[in-house]
Amino acid sequence: xxxxxxxxxxxxxTTLAILVGACAPAxxxxxxxxxxxxxxxxxxxxAPVRGGTLVFAIWQEPTGLLSNYASQxxxxxxxxxxxxxxxxxxxxxxxxxxxxxxxxTLANGGVKMLAGGKMDVTYExxxxxxxxxxxxxxxxxxxxxxxxxxxxPKVVTKDGYSAIEAVDTPTPTTAVLHYKQVYGPYLTRxxxxxxxxxxxxxxxxxxxxxxxxxxxxxxxxSEFVAGDHITAERNPSYRVKDRPYLDRIxxxxxxxxxxxxxxxxxxxxxxxxxxxxxxxPDLSADPSIRVIATPxxxxxxxxxxxxxxxxxxxxxxxxPVLGDRxxxxxxxxxxPKQQLIDKLLFGKAKIGTSPVSQGWASPKGLSQESYDxxxxxxxxxxxGWTKGADGIRAKSGVRAALxxxxxxxxxxxxxxxxxxxxxxxxxxxxxxxxxxxxxxLLSGSFASDPRKRGSFDAVMYASTPAIDPHTTMLRYxxxxxxxxxxxxxxxxxxxxxxxxxxxxxxxxTVDQPRRAELYAKALRLLNDDTAIIWLYDRQSLDAFRANVxxxxxxxxxxxxxxxxxxxxxx
Amino acid sequence: MHRVTxxxxxxxxxxxxxxxxxxxxxxxxxxxxxxxxxxxxEANPNVTPEDIARLERVFGLxxxxxxxxxxxxxxxxxxxxxxxxxxxxxxxxxIGQRLPNTVYLMGTVYLVTLCIAIPIGVLAATRQYSxxxxxxxxxxxMAYSMxxxxxxxxxxxxxxxxxxxxxxxxxxxxxxTAFDLVDRLRHLVLPVTTLAMFGTAHYVRYxxxxxxxxxxxxxxxxxxxxxxxxxxxxxxxxxxxxSIPLVTVAALDLPELFVGALVTEQIxxxxxxxxxxxxxxxxxxxxxxxGILSVSAALIVLANLAADVLYGYLDxxxxxS
Numbered sequence: 001x002x003x004x005x006x007x008x009x010x011x012x013x014t015t016l017a018i019l020v021g022a023c024a025p026a027x028x029x030x031x032x033x034x035x036x037x038x039x040x041x042x043x044x045x046x047a048p049v050r051g052g053t054l055v056f057a058i059w060q061e062p063t064g065l066l067s068n069y070a071s072q073x074x075x076x077x078x079x080x081x082x083x084x085x086x087x088x089x090x091x092x093x094x095x096x097x098x099x100x101x102x103x104x105t106l107a108n109g110g111v112k113m114l115a116g117g118k119m120d121v122t123y124e125x126x127x128x129x130x131x132x133x134x135x136x137x138x139x140x141x142x143x144x145x146x147x148x149x150x151x152x153p154k155v156v157t158k159d160g161y162s163a164i165e166a167v168d169t170p171t172p173t174t175a176v177l178h179y180k181q182v183y184g185p186y187l188t189r190x191x192x193x194x195x196x197x198x199x200x201x202x203x204x205x206x207x208x209x210x211x212x213x214x215x216x217x218x219x220x221x222s223e224f225v226a227g228d229h230i231t232a233e234r235n236p237s238y239r240v241k242d243r244p245y246l247d248r249i250x251x252x253x254x255x256x257x258x259x260x261x262x263x264x265x266x267x268x269x270x271x272x273x274x275x276x277x278x279x280x281p282d283l284s285a286d287p288s289i290r291v292i293a294t295p296x297x298x299x300x301x302x303x304x305x306x307x308x309x310x311x312x313x314x315x316x317x318x319x320p321v322l323g324d325r326x327x328x329x330x331x332x333x334x335x336p337k338q339q340l341i342d343k344l345l346f347g348k349a350k351i352g353t354s355p356v357s358q359g360w361a362s363p364k365g366l367s368q369e370s371y372d373x374x375x376x377x378x379x380x381x382x383x384g385w386t387k388g389a390d391g392i393r394a395k396s397g398v399r400a401a402l403x404x405x406x407x408x409x410x411x412x413x414x415x416x417x418x419x420x421x422x423x424x425x426x427x428x429x430x431x432x433x434x435x436x437x438x439x440x441l442l443s444g445s446f447a448s449d450p451r452k453r454g455s456f457d458a459v460m461y462a463s464t465p466a467i468d469p470h471t472t473m474l475r476y477x478x479x480x481x482x483x484x485x486x487x488x489x490x491x492x493x494x495x496x497x498x499x500x501x502x503x504x505x506x507x508x509t510v511d512q513p514r515r516a517e518l519y520a521k522a523l524r525l526l527n528d529d530t531a532i533i534w535l536y537d538r539q540s541l542d543a544f545r546a547n548v549x550x551x552x553x554x555x556x557x558x559x560x561x562x563x564x565x566x567x568x569x570x
Numbered sequence: 571m572h573r574v575t576x577x578x579x580x581x582x583x584x585x586x587x588x589x590x591x592x593x594x595x596x597x598x599x600x601x602x603x604x605x606x607x608x609x610x611x612e613a614n615p616n617v618t619p620e621d622i623a624r625l626e627r628v629f630g631l632x633x634x635x636x637x638x639x640x641x642x643x644x645x646x647x648x649x650x651x652x653x654x655x656x657x658x659x660x661x662x663x664x665i666g667q668r669l670p671n672t673v674y675l676m677g678t679v680y681l682v683t684l685c686i687a688i689p690i691g692v693l694a695a696t697r698q699y700s701x702x703x704x705x706x707x708x709x710x711x712m713a714y715s716m717x718x719x720x721x722x723x724x725x726x727x728x729x730x731x732x733x734x735x736x737x738x739x740x741x742x743x744x745x746x747t748a749f750d751l752v753d754r755l756r757h758l759v760l761p762v763t764t765l766a767m768f769g770t771a772h773y774v775r776y777x778x779x780x781x782x783x784x785x786x787x788x789x790x791x792x793x794x795x796x797x798x799x800x801x802x803x804x805x806x807x808x809x810x811x812x813s814i815p816l817v818t819v820a821a822l823d824l825p826e827l828f829v830g831a832l833v834t835e836q837i838x839x840x841x842x843x844x845x846x847x848x849x850x851x852x853x854x855x856x857x858x859x860x861g862i863l864s865v866s867a868a869l870i871v872l873a874n875l876a877a878d879v880l881y882g883y884l885d886x887x888x889x890x891s
Contacts, residue, residue, distance in 0.1 A: 055744040061849050063656040071614045153628045154658070156611060157621045188616075205658040226657070226667055227841030227849070229744060250744045255839045262731055263738050439605035439854075444612025444622075448604035466615040487619030 048567035057260035057272040064210035067192035068155045077558040082215035085191035089556040093359030125173040130237040132220040142175035143167040144196040160189040185468035218244040218564035245567035275541040277348040294553025296540040297358040298464040302533040307493040313454025315493045320398045326383030328530040333376035334427045352534030361469045363520035376427045393428035401430040406460040408435035451491040452482040492531040499525045585871045592867040607655040607854045652857035661861040672830035672842035683769035691777030713771035722764040722837040739839035761838040784812040821877035825869035
């Protein structure tokens with residue numbers, strides 16, 4: 001009797017958000033004697049309590065927990081308390097050893113360049129580590145992990161693993177990876193090791209180990225009830241003494257972010273991930289709740305189509321309006337980024353400057369011109385775009401009329417569009433809005449995604465680069481211009497041979513500072529062309545009850561990365 | 571009796587092409603939705619275009635639509651419901667995990683609805699135009715017009731968030747290991763109220779209308795004239811005949827027992843079939859969606875048949891031909 005369509009359901013959930021927001025009760029009871037941090041970001045300083053259960057709300061359903069098959073953020077959040085890798089990335093973007101003794105580099109001899117453009121990477125494992133089933137961790141597990149990535153057709157990505165031609169295990173704690181070619185982002189692989197004991201599984205993705213992985217992390221999964229909860233209990237074989245503090249974490253499946261907030265306020269759950277910027281002020285005002293803000297690599301942008309929109313577009317034809325750099329520059333000048341951040345995001349973001357906002361490859365000193373509508377008008381005047389009777393500019397018979405697209409139902413994005421319609425009209429550019437559901441706009445399929453087809457003028461969305469930005473940087477190369485065959489992601493159709501060369505060289509270089517320089521060069525060329533208006537760099541906002549101690553954010557890791565240090569005072 | 575049996579056999583045989591047609595249409599509609607199961611990987615910066623192409627081959631998504639459909643159908647006829655693209659779990663096992671939860675919720679709703687609706691409907695009809703009848707007519711009109719998602723949210727806000735009487739969602743308290751009846755009931759109250767409200771209003775209106783019609787008929791007057799007690803007249807003579815429309819509606823609602831309530835399960839975070847369908851729909855998980863759609867189509871066909879067979883029992887004038 002209530003089989004509604006998807007769009008309708010989305011509307012309903014939005015209604016829930018509004019209703020819950022409007023009718024939120026007074027702050028829940030604060031447990032007596034608990035430390036309530038004043039600033040909302042401070043960590044309670046009292047000694048951690050041992051034992052107890054923490055309930056963490058997840059509002060997406062993890063499909064599985066092995067990182068080789070899952071591509072969702074939520075799978076990473078749950079899986080992170082169980083599965084560990086050789087290395088990880090700390091919050092400033094540098095690599096830290098996890099199951100490896102040290103991070104192999106050229107300097108410490110862990111990486112060796114060989115004749116014929118090959119390279120060897122040697123990992124030393126820390127000794128006496130046990131899997132949660134009690135078997136010891138050895139270099140054979142590293143080899144098995146590589147084999148799984150190479151042989152299993154269902155892994156999410158083979159990128160980087162297929163660059164390895166063989167893995168040697170000279171000692172139980174030494175694994176030598178023989179790369180066929182120099183592979184710059186080598187440290188980003190082996191982020192989740194698999195035990196060799198799983199060799200017996202014919203199809204690992206279908207086995208129970210995809211839902212209850214054997215790992216080396218502080219917890220192990222004792223229960224996986226789809227749609228209801230996943231229970232992670234303390235791993236008795238965990239190598240760090242006296243950790244974790246908690247006995248268990250229950251990841252509770254809730255229907256939506258808004259429901260998670262309601263349950264957090266009611267004290268039914270103790271923590272949740274990914275609060276929206278607009279929801280943060282209300283939560284921060286509640287003394288029983290602590291919101292943790294962490295810079296995130298996600299960058300919200302407006303990409304401008306440099307090619308004439310077509311279905312599919314022919315990149316050799318210039319966009320009649322946006323093909324003119326002066327117009328693109330004027331549009332950026334007429335975009336009040338700081339005002340959008342202050343008013344619509346409650347200050348919970350900062351102005352964007354490039355697609356790589358965090359980590360070692362984030363270019364320093366890059367910027368875009370700030371809001372100045374008068375200068376925007378002058379730039380258009382100078383370029384010969386003259387205002388007509390209706391206040392809209394035109395040049396050689398072409399009207400400056402554009403359409404912007406974004407994901408429908410995203411409140412903040414829709415509000416930004418409204419602002420831009422006004423602001424851009426003021427400088428004589430007519431902007432129409434045509435939004436699509438996110439699974440159409442961002443489908444990534446050449447058959448339907450307007451970004452891929454090039455059938456758009458301007459598109460607003462967000463993208464998140466990996467710690468190694470190479471894949472993201474390929475979006476700004478000529479060969480990344482989407483065709484039916486290549487599945488490229490250069491939606492703006494930006495093409496610059498100098499940028500192409502810099503990005504290609506960076507991909508084949510191991511030296512990190514040199515790579516960062518090359519990427520920065522390409523990004524400067526991209527910004528000089530104003531092909532993309534970088535709106536803002538987002539933050540990750542996670543929220544916990546004030547009686548939870550320990551959680552802290554890390555740019556490149558899920559909030560659960562230090563779950564062994566979490567504790568709860570009941 | 572053999573006439574009924576042959577009727578059932580004929581109806582079942584007729585259902586086969588119907589179900590096939592439904593599956594073709596469902597598959598075509600699912601395929602027409604833009605996006606697809608690999609859209610989720612598109613935003614992952616670690617996934618290369620080569621990876622996407624490989625996964626497309628693994629899932630058979632590079633095949634023409636009719637080939638994909640025939641391969642699905644062929645496997646299904648062989649008893650293989652396939653594996654979820656997203657979770658790699660067998661579809662049948664996924665349905666099996668959710669089905670008991672939905673039967674538990676919807677069964678309670680069904681029982682509560684019938685237990686409330688039948689007495690109210692009968693009482694309202696026998697006391698037509700009384701204050702009680704006016705209250706029932708008005709009340710059912712209101713309950714019938716209230717969308718379940720709205721009512722569900724309202725109940726959550728009032729009884730969950732503000733009064734804190736009932737939990738905001740889920741089937742049990744987090745971490746509950748042993749069976750706890752009180753906890754179970756507390757979690758049932760709000761979703762059952764949401765769903766039973768609509769169903770009750772629905773049934774009461776049907777029953778009241780058909781009772782009014784029946785009560786005015788000659789045979790009821792005759793029964794009264796024979797000096798039968800009013801109780802017997804109403805319950806044995808009038809209600810049995812008046813319940814035919816109700817039986818139709820109730821039988822047609824039976825599949826919901828297994829399919830669940832999409833929106834209500836979603837709002838209350840109930841780990842049932844409705845949420846499974848919702849999750850699968852958001853991921854374009856075709857094998858799971860097709861599995862659920864096929865089960866529900868088959869159940870609806872069966873429920874229709876059950877309703878028709880029940881007619882004959884309730885009203886011997888109806889003949890199967």
